[in-house]
Amino acid sequence: MFLKDHKNLNLIIDLINSSKLIEAKKELILLEDECSNDFAFYNIFAQICEKLGDINEAIKNYIKSLDLNNNFFESKFNLAILYYKLKNLDKSEELFKQLIITNKQDYNLYYNLGIIQFEKKNFSKAIFFLKNTLSINNSFYLAYHQLAMIYEIQGDLSLAITNYQKAIELDTQGYSVSHVNLGNLYLTLKDYEKAKLCFEKALTLQGKKSSIYFNLGIVHYEMNNILDSLKFFEKATNLDEKNIKFSSTLIGISHFLDNNISYRKKILEKYRKNIKIFSKSSINPFNYKDKVIKIGFLSNGFRKYPTGYFLLDFIKNLNKKNYFELHAFSNSQFKDEYTKDLRDHFTHWHDVSSLSDLELINLIRDNGINFLVDMQGHTYDNRIQVFASKPAPVQLSWASYLSSTGIPEIDYIIGDIFVTPDKHKNNYVENIWNLKNIWCVLSTSDIININPSKSPVNTNGFITFGCFNNVKKINDKLIESWSRILVNLSDSKLFIKSDQFVNEQFRKSFKKKFISLGVKEDQLIFEESSHREDLLKSYNKIDIALDTFPYSGGTTSLELSFMCVPLVTIEGSDFISRCGVSINKNLEMHNLIGSNFEEYEKIAIDLAKDLNKLNSLRTKLINSSRSSVLFDINKFSEEFASTIKQMWIIFLKQNKQT
Numbered sequence: 001m002f003l004k005d006h007k008n009l010n011l012i013i014d015l016i017n018s019s020k021l022i023e024a025k026k027e028l029i030l031l032e033d034e035c036s037n038d039f040a041f042y043n044i045f046a047q048i049c050e051k052l053g054d055i056n057e058a059i060k061n062y063i064k065s066l067d068l069n070n071n072f073f074e075s076k077f078n079l080a081i082l083y084y085k086l087k088n089l090d091k092s093e094e095l096f097k098q099l100i101i102t103n104k105q106d107y108n109l110y111y112n113l114g115i116i117q118f119e120k121k122n123f124s125k126a127i128f129f130l131k132n133t134l135s136i137n138n139s140f141y142l143a144y145h146q147l148a149m150i151y152e153i154q155g156d157l158s159l160a161i162t163n164y165q166k167a168i169e170l171d172t173q174g175y176s177v178s179h180v181n182l183g184n185l186y187l188t189l190k191d192y193e194k195a196k197l198c199f200e201k202a203l204t205l206q207g208k209k210s211s212i213y214f215n216l217g218i219v220h221y222e223m224n225n226i227l228d229s230l231k232f233f234e235k236a237t238n239l240d241e242k243n244i245k246f247s248s249t250l251i252g253i254s255h256f257l258d259n260n261i262s263y264r265k266k267i268l269e270k271y272r273k274n275i276k277i278f279s280k281s282s283i284n285p286f287n288y289k290d291k292v293i294k295i296g297f298l299s300n301g302f303r304k305y306p307t308g309y310f311l312l313d314f315i316k317n318l319n320k321k322n323y324f325e326l327h328a329f330s331n332s333q334f335k336d337e338y339t340k341d342l343r344d345h346f347t348h349w350h351d352v353s354s355l356s357d358l359e360l361i362n363l364i365r366d367n368g369i370n371f372l373v374d375m376q377g378h379t380y381d382n383r384i385q386v387f388a389s390k391p392a393p394v395q396l397s398w399a400s401y402l403s404s405t406g407i408p409e410i411d412y413i414i415g416d417i418f419v420t421p422d423k424h425k426n427n428y429v430e431n432i433w434n435l436k437n438i439w440c441v442l443s444t445s446d447i448i449n450i451n452p453s454k455s456p457v458n459t460n461g462f463i464t465f466g467c468f469n470n471v472k473k474i475n476d477k478l479i480e481s482w483s484r485i486l487v488n489l490s491d492s493k494l495f496i497k498s499d500q501f502v503n504e505q506f507r508k509s510f511k512k513k514f515i516s517l518g519v520k521e522d523q524l525i526f527e528e529s530s531h532r533e534d535l536l537k538s539y540n541k542i543d544i545a546l547d548t549f550p551y552s553g554g555t556t557s558l559e560l561s562f563m564c565v566p567l568v569t570i571e572g573s574d575f576i577s578r579c580g581v582s583i584n585k586n587l588e589m590h591n592l593i594g595s596n597f598e599e600y601e602k603i604a605i606d607l608a609k610d611l612n613k614l615n616s617l618r619t620k621l622i623n624s625s626r627s628s629v630l631f632d633i634n635k636f637s638e639e640f641a642s643t644i645k646q647m648w649i650i651f652l653k654q655n656k657q658t
Contacts, residue, residue, distance in 0.1 A: 011027065012024050012027050012028065012044075015027065016048070021048050021051055021052050022052065024048055025045075025048050025049065025052065028041070028044070028045050028048065032045075037068060038068070039064075039065040039066070039068035039069040039072050039075065040065070040072070040074075041065075042061045042062070042064040042065035042068070042075070043061075043062065043065045043072065043074055043075040043078065045061045046058045046059075046060075046061035046062040046065065046075070046078065046079075047078060049061060050078075050082060055082070055086070058082060059079065059082065062075050062078060062079035062082070063079070066079070071102065073099065073103065076095050076098065076099055077095075077099060079095060080092045080095035080096050080099070080112070081112075083095065084112070084115070084116065087119075089116050089119055089120055092112075092116055093113060093116045096109050096112050096113050096116070097113070100113075105136055106136075107132075107133045107134075107136040107137040107140055107143075108133075110129045110130070110132040110133040110136070111129070111130065111133040111140065111142065111143055111146075113129040114126045114127075114128075114129035114130035114132075114133060114143070114146060115146065117129060118146060118149070118150060123150050123153065123154060126146070126150055127147065127150060130143045130146055130147050130150075131147075139170050140170075141166070141167045141168075141169075141170035141171045141172075141178070142167070144163045144164075144166040144167035144170065145163070145164065145167040145177065145178050145181070147159075147163045148160045148161075148162075148163035148164040148167060148178070148181065148182075149181065151163060152181075152185060157185060157188075157189065160185060161182065161185060164178050164181055164182040164185065165182070168182070173206070174205045174206055175205060175206050175207060176201075176202035176203075176205040176206060176207030176212060177207060179198045179199070179201050179202035179205065180198070180199065180202050180207065180211070180212060180215060182198050183195045183196075183197075183198030183199045183202065183215060183219075184215065186198060187215075187218065187219060187222065190222070190500075190502065190503050190506075191503075192219055192222055192223045192503070192505075192506070193505065195215075195219050196216065196219045196220075196223075199212055199215045199216045199219060200216070202215075203216075209239060210235075210236045210237075210239035210240035210243065210246065211236070213232045213233075213235040213236040213239065214232070214233065214236040214245075214246055214249070216232040217229045217230070217231075217232035217233040217236060217249070217253070220232060221253060221472065222500070223506065224471065224472055224474075224500070224506070224510070226253065226256045226257050226472065226475060227257060229253055230250065230253055230254060230257060233246065233249055233250040233253060234250060236250075237250050237267075237270075241270065241274055242274045244271060244274055244275055244385055247267065247270060247271040247274065248271060248378045248382060248384070248385075249378070249380075250267055251264065251267055251268060251271060251378040251406065252377070252378035252379055252380075254267065255403060255550070255551050255576050256472050256473060256475065256551050257475065258550060261427050261573065261574060264403070264404075265404075265406075265427075268404065268405075268406025268429075269406065271406055272388070272406050272407055272408075275385045275388040275407070276357070276385070277388055277389050278357070278358055278361060278389045282358060283358075283361055283362060283365060283389060283391075284362045284365040284366055285365065286365060286368075286393060287365060287366065287367075287368040288368045288369070288370045288393060289368070290325075290368055291323075292322075292323060292324065292325045293323060293324055293325070293370050293371065293644060293645070293648055294324075294325045294326075294327060294367065294368055294369045294370050294371070295318075295324055295325070295326055295327065295369070295370065295371045295373065295644065296327040296328075296329055296364060296367070296369040296371065296372045296373065296392065297311070297326070297327070297328055297329065297346075297373045297375055298329040298331065298352075298372060298373065298374055298375065298376070298383060298386075299328075299329075299330070299331060299332075299374075299375035299376050299400065300330070300331040300332035300334075300353070300376060300380075300381050300382070301332070301375060301376070301400065302328055302330050302332070302338070302339050302342050302343075303332070303334060303335065303336045303338050303339050304336050304337075304338045304532065305338075306400060306554065306555040307375050307376075307399070307400050308338045308339075308342060308443075309442060309443055309555055310375075310399045310400070310440050310441070310442065310443065310555070311342060311375075311443065312338065312341060312342060312443035312445065312446070313441075313443035313444065313445050313633040314440075314441065314443065314633060314636065314637055314640070315342060315345045315346065316345045316445075317633055317634065317637035318637055318640065318641065319345045319346070319347070321641055323645075324641070324644070325347045325348070326345070326346045326347045326348075327346065327347065327348045327349075327350065327367060327369060328342065328343070328346040328348070328349045328350065329350050329352050329360070329363075329364070330349065330350065330351050330352060330353070331352055331353050331376075331381065331382075331383050332353055332381070333351070333353055348367070350363060350367075352383075357383070357385060357386050357389075360383060360386055360391070361386050361389050361391040362391075364386075364391035364392055365391055365392075369391070369392045370392065370393055370394060370648060371392060371393075371394045371395070371396060371644060371647070371648075372387070372391060372392035372394075372395045372396070373395075373396045373397075373398050374387060374395070374396065374397050374398070374400075374401070374405065374410065375398065375399055375400040375401075376400055376401060377397060377400060377401020377402075377403065377405055378401060378403075378405070379400070379401060384405055384407065385407075387405070387407050387409050387410050388407050388409050389409075390409050393651055393655075394411050394412075394647055394648065394651050395409060395410045395411050395412075396410065396411065396412050396413070396414055396433075397410050397412070397413045397414070397430060398413070398414040398439075398440070399414070399439070399440045402419070402439075402554060402575040402576040402579065403574060403575055403576045404427060404428040404429055404430060405429070405430065406429060407429065407430075408429040408430070410429075410430050411430065411431060411647075412430055412431050412432070412433040412647065413428055413430040413431075413432055413433070413575070414433050414435065414439060414440075414643070415432055415433070415434050415435070415439045415575055416434050416435045416436070416437060416438055416439045416582055417434050417436075418578060418581050418582035418585050418586075419439055419575045419578045419579060419581070419582045420432045420434060420439075420575050420578075424573060424574070424575075427573070427574055433643060433647070435636075435639055435640075435643065436639060437586055437629040437635075437636075437639075438582055438583070438586050438629055438630055438636070439582065440636070441558075441629075441630060441631055441632065441633055441636040442555070442558040442559065442562060442630065442631060443633070444562060444626075444631050444633075447532070447533070447536060447562070450533060450536045450537060450563070452539070452540065452562075452563045452564035452565075452621075452622055453540040454615070454618055454619075454622075455543045455611075455614055455615055455618045456540065456541055456542070456543055457543045457611060457614070458611075458615070462491045462492055462493060463489060463491075463492040463493070463543050463544065463608040464492070464493045464494075464495050464525075464541060464542050464543050464544075465482070465485065465486075465492060465493070465494045465495065465542070465543070465544050465545070465546050465604065465608075466494070466495040466496070466539070466541070466542035466543075466544070466545055466546070466565070467494075467495075467496055467545065467546050467547075467548065467553075468496070468497045468535060468538070468539075468556050468559075468560070469547075469548045469551075469553045469556045469557075470498075470548075470551075470556075471496065471498035471500050471501075471510070473548035473551040473552075473553075474496070474548060476513070477549075477597070478548060478549060479513050479514060479517070480517060481597045481600065481601055482494060482514070482546060483514055483517035483518060483519050484517075484601055485546075485601050485604050485605055485608075486514070486519045486520075486523050487517070487518045487519060488601075488605050489605060489608050489609075490520070490523075492523065492608060493522075493523050493524070493525055494514075494519075494523060494524055494525065494546075495525040495527070495538075495541060495542055496524075496525070496526055496527070497526075497527045497528070497529050497530065497535065497538065498526070498528070498529060499528060499529040501526050501527065501528045501529075502528050507526055510526070511524055511526065535559075536559060536562070536563055539559070539560050539563035539565050540563065542560070542565050543565075543608070543614060544565070544566055544568060544604060544607055544608060544614070545557075545560045545565045545566065545567045545568070546567075546568055546604060547567055547568060547569035547570065547580040549569075549570040549572065549577060549597075549600075550572050550574070550576070550577040551576055551577065552569060552570075552572070552576065552577050552578065552579040552580045553567075553579060553580065554579045557569075557579055557580055557583050558583065558630060561583055561587065561621070561625055561630055562625065562626060562630075562631060564618060564621035564622045564625050564626075565618075565621070566589065566592060566607070566614070566617045566618065566621065567580055567583065567584060567589070567592060568592050568594070568600060568603050568604045568607070569581060569583075569584060569592065569593055569594070569600070570593075570594050570595070570596065570597065570599075570600045571593050571594070571595050580593070581593055583630065586628060586629055586630055587621070587624070587625060587628055587630065589617070591603070592607075
């Protein structure tokens with residue numbers, strides 16, 4: 001008997017339509033003997049099993065259906081789709097190819113073969129099948145979307161844009177995915193206005209709103225609209241609190257706007273509550289019985305990047321200590337000549353970007369890491385959440401993220417007496433460990449031959465202020481402050497370098513902010529960022545460096561100090577707003593530290609008007625800066641090594657080991 005002729009067919013259909021799949025399956029089991037020769041029966045049975053998650057039983061019943069009728073399209077198509085979902089791409093591909101033999105005008109079959117080839121990264125074959133799809137149905141928007149994705153991967157961005165636009169034109173269902181992908185492509189091209197329009201349109205369509213809000217946050221961040229950026233990141237986080245990428249980004253971006261520590265504490269607490277903590281049974285046991293202390297550094301910045309600039313000479317020195325074993329856990333596939341130099345001085349190198357959090361935790365455990373150092377914090381593409389599962393006995397935050405991580409499982413944040421004074425300890429969930437002089441030093445072995453010059457005002461005849469910090473640190477309050485300085489000194493100039501100035505529209509809008517406050521256009525010098533050597537030489541064009549606030553310069557301020565440029569800074573109440581304070585106090589430049597914008601501006605203006613004092617400061621820096629503790633890698637390495645040993649003794653005592 002065939003199921004279509006059975007008296008219980010309507011009952012089974014009603015059960016399926018009512019989503020009562022378990023009851024429907026029971027009815028089919030009762031009918032199997034009667035319908036054992038019905039290929040359609042087994043197809044329906046398989047579909048119900050698949051929906052119930054009984055995958056093996058579903059496959060078995062699809063195969064039974066095809067054994068009875070190998071040409072039954074529906075069973076073969078359903079089984080091909082199921083194999084694709086299971087990532088059994090070869091079996092899926094074979095079934096779709098069989099179907100095409102007798103269904104040459106079915107564009108869906110070509111499309112699915114295109115998707116399979118895309119998954120296999122056989123992009124030329126994928127393009128072939130997708131173009132065949134469109135030769136049969138040139139209105140099938142998904143094929144255009146998939147082609148656009150391939151062209152984007154291949155770097156043919158013009159074709160990618162054309163195909164995304166075609167997909168958008170033909171999409172009658174109102175999905176946001178093509179708009180989102182096109183917006184991300186424009187974001188890559190730094191065409192922020194077009195990216196913003198794409199994401200705003202996507203918000204009106206079907207799609208995951210939290211992700212779209214997040215993308216809009218990224219666009220506004222890149223456009224330097226930090227307040228709007230935060231609002232969108234907050235919306236994304238509120239819609240999807242468990243997405244720690246969203247909340248971590250919100251935390252990181254919050255530093256650019258203000259110094260509201262209570263607000264940051266609140267979002268840090270929410271972030272920590274949503275981190276997945278792995279059970280003890282899923283994590284390998286600690287393995288730290290070796291006499292050698294094993295230190296692991298986790299970062300995506302083992303390259304020409306602030307992390308790399310801090311590490312290069314430091315790791316060379318630390319590697320000379322025979323009681324340490326140094327492990328790099330590199331969370332990036334990007335490598336350059338700096339990566340190679342760093343790799344040569346680590347005892348072990350682990351590429352971890354493709355590992356899951358649990359795999360990363362167990363790799364750290366299996367290598368017997370005593371100390372795990374985070375060098376990313378809440379910056380792009382971080383893995384800081386793994387610290388909450390305590391992969392190492394002692395965990396540190398150091399150098400790259402200069403604020404509380406919000407993760408109490410990180411035992412210490414390494415600072416100094418100037419950036420993290422005891423009176424601010426309540427701002428951190430970590431214990432503060434203060435080094436004697438400076439929280440970190442800059443590696444200089446590769447730049448030692450770049451020489452500083454005397455103040456350029458002596459030849460220019462005018463003062464040049466400068467700032468090469470991340471332009472996103474330059475907020476509206478800071479622009480107002482700098483404008484007051486420039487208006488007061490009408491023949492002075494301001495020199496800013498940023499990679500965002502490659503975008504002419506951004507450059508114009510940024511310049512307009514100063515002009516609206518009374519600054520003359522010829523007082524502004526905006527340049528695109530340059531290679532590090534050229535950037536360092538550009539400091540010789542600056543008389544006085546102006547620090548950003550509340551997000552002060554870190555690497556940049558150390559670099560300008562290496563080039564002997566005096567830095568005017570503001571004293572804040574958090575690590576991230578006190579880097580300039582530490583640098584100046586270590587250089588005995590106490591009089592260049594203001595406690596508010598009014599003092600900051602007065603210091604800058606008074607120094608610009610007193611050329612004797614300015615020249616004297618420059619000479620002092622040329623004679624003493626490079627020999628100071630800011631660049632004494634030997635002294636710093638010794639103190640860091642001593643710190644590690646002290647921390648380990650404390651840990652052993654607390655855990656009653658000797």
